[in-house]
Amino acid sequence: MKTKVFYCCLVLFFLGFQGYVDARLLVESKPDRDDTAAYARWLVSQNSWGILTTLSIELEGSPFGNVVSFSDGVPGKGTGVPYFYLTTLDPTARNALKDHRSSLAISEYPLGTCSNADPESPVCAKITLTGRLVLLEANSKEAEFARTALFTKHPEMKGWPKGHDFQVFKLEIEDIFMINWFGGPKPLTVDQYLKYKM
Amino acid sequence: MKTKVFYCCLVLFFLGFQGYVDARLLVESKPDRDDTAAYARWLVSQNSWGILTTLSIELEGSPFGNVVSFSDGVPGKGTGVPYFYLTTLDPTARNALKDHRSSLAISEYPLGTCSNADPESPVCAKITLTGRLVLLEANSKEAEFARTALFTKHPEMKGWPKGHDFQVFKLEIEDIFMINWFGGPKPLTVDQYLKYKM
Structure with a gap:
C-alpha cells in the first residue's frame, strides 16, 4: 500500500513539475520588456482570446465589448494580424459591418506570466489594437490562411453549426497601445509591430 | 532518503488535491445556467478583471478597450455594480469624463470552470455590462464602500502612487448581454440583475 501511494505521489509530483517547467518556458520565452515590438507580438501570439x-x-453607439477567440497564425508562426470567426447572429459582426471602427484588448494576466502582479498593474502587460474590423472574401487566399490559423488554435471552431454562417474577419490595425512596465504606454508604430520577425 | 521523498511527495499531493478541491468548489458554486440573474451575478463577483x-x-471616437481590475464588493458580498480605480494618466478615465458611454466585458474562461470549451463557445459564459462610467465623489459613502471593495480584492491598489491621483469610478448599468449556453443571449433586465440576492 505504502509503495503504491509512493509511486502515485511520484507521478503527481512529476506532473506538477512538468506544469512548472511549461510555465517557466513561457516566462523564459517572454521578450525583454524594452524590446517593444517583440513583446507586443509575443503577447498577441501567445493569447488565444x-x-x-x-x-x-x-x-x-455605445462601445460594446465582446469575448472572442482569435488567431494571428499557426502556433509559432504569428503574423501579428488577428483573425476572427464570427457570425452575424452576434452583435459584434453586425456592428462591424455597419461601422468598421473596432479594437481588440488582450491581457498578459491569463498567460500566468505576471507573477503576483495585479491585472491592472503596469507590470502585467496589456495591449489594445485599434483599427478596422473587416469581413474577408470567403474564397480569398487570406481567408484560407486565416481559417487554418484559427482552426489550429481553436479546433472546436471547425464543428460550429454551418447554419450560423460563421465568417472570417480581420482587424486592420491602425494604432497600438501597449503598457508592459512603469512609465506609460510604449511608443510602437504599426509598421514596427508588423515588420518584426518572430 | 526514501522516507523523505515519500513525505515530500505526500505534501505535494495534498497541495495539488487542495487546488483540485478549490476548483471543484468554484465549479459547484456555479449557479444553474437557467438561473440567469444568479449566473450573471456569479460571473461578475467571481472575476477580478x-x-x-x-x-x-x-x-x-473609436471604441477603446482597456484591461482593468474591478470589484463589485468584498468577497462573498458582491452587489453586482462594478467599481474601478482609475487615473486620468490613462485614456479610459479621460474618455469617460468626456463621454460616459462604456461597457465592461468579462469572460468565464479565466475562472477555469469552462471544462474544455473554447473561450468563444456559448458554453463558456460571457457577459457585457453596458452603461455610463461615472466618477464618484471622493468623500462620498459610496466611494468609501468602493475603496474597501477594491482594496480587499486588489490589495496592491492601496500602494499605487499618490501622485497618479487614482479615483473611484463605477459603471451605472443600463443593459446586460449574457450568453451562458446555446440559444443566444439570455433575457435579463438590470432590475432583475441588481435585485438578485446572493
Whole structure:
C-alpha cells in the first residue's frame, strides 16, 4: 500500500513539475520588456482570446465589448494580424459591418506570466489594437490562411453549426497601445509591430 | 532518503488535491445556467478583471478597450455594480469624463470552470455590462464602500502612487448581454440583475 501511494505521489509530483517547467518556458520565452515590438507580438501570439469592441447599433453607439477567440497564425508562426470567426447572429459582426471602427484588448494576466502582479498593474502587460474590423472574401487566399490559423488554435471552431454562417474577419490595425512596465504606454508604430520577425 | 521523498511527495499531493478541491468548489458554486440573474451575478463577483471600453478621444471616437481590475464588493458580498480605480494618466478615465458611454466585458474562461470549451463557445459564459462610467465623489459613502471593495480584492491598489491621483469610478448599468449556453443571449433586465440576492 505504502509503495503504491509512493509511486502515485511520484507521478503527481512529476506532473506538477512538468506544469512548472511549461510555465517557466513561457516566462523564459517572454521578450525583454524594452524590446517593444517583440513583446507586443509575443503577447498577441501567445493569447488565444480577448475582448473585441465595436460601436453598438442597438445601444445607440455605445462601445460594446465582446469575448472572442482569435488567431494571428499557426502556433509559432504569428503574423501579428488577428483573425476572427464570427457570425452575424452576434452583435459584434453586425456592428462591424455597419461601422468598421473596432479594437481588440488582450491581457498578459491569463498567460500566468505576471507573477503576483495585479491585472491592472503596469507590470502585467496589456495591449489594445485599434483599427478596422473587416469581413474577408470567403474564397480569398487570406481567408484560407486565416481559417487554418484559427482552426489550429481553436479546433472546436471547425464543428460550429454551418447554419450560423460563421465568417472570417480581420482587424486592420491602425494604432497600438501597449503598457508592459512603469512609465506609460510604449511608443510602437504599426509598421514596427508588423515588420518584426518572430 | 526514501522516507523523505515519500513525505515530500505526500505534501505535494495534498497541495495539488487542495487546488483540485478549490476548483471543484468554484465549479459547484456555479449557479444553474437557467438561473440567469444568479449566473450573471456569479460571473461578475467571481472575476477580478475585465475589459472596460470607452469612446476614444485620441482615436476619433473609436471604441477603446482597456484591461482593468474591478470589484463589485468584498468577497462573498458582491452587489453586482462594478467599481474601478482609475487615473486620468490613462485614456479610459479621460474618455469617460468626456463621454460616459462604456461597457465592461468579462469572460468565464479565466475562472477555469469552462471544462474544455473554447473561450468563444456559448458554453463558456460571457457577459457585457453596458452603461455610463461615472466618477464618484471622493468623500462620498459610496466611494468609501468602493475603496474597501477594491482594496480587499486588489490589495496592491492601496500602494499605487499618490501622485497618479487614482479615483473611484463605477459603471451605472443600463443593459446586460449574457450568453451562458446555446440559444443566444439570455433575457435579463438590470432590475432583475441588481435585485438578485446572493
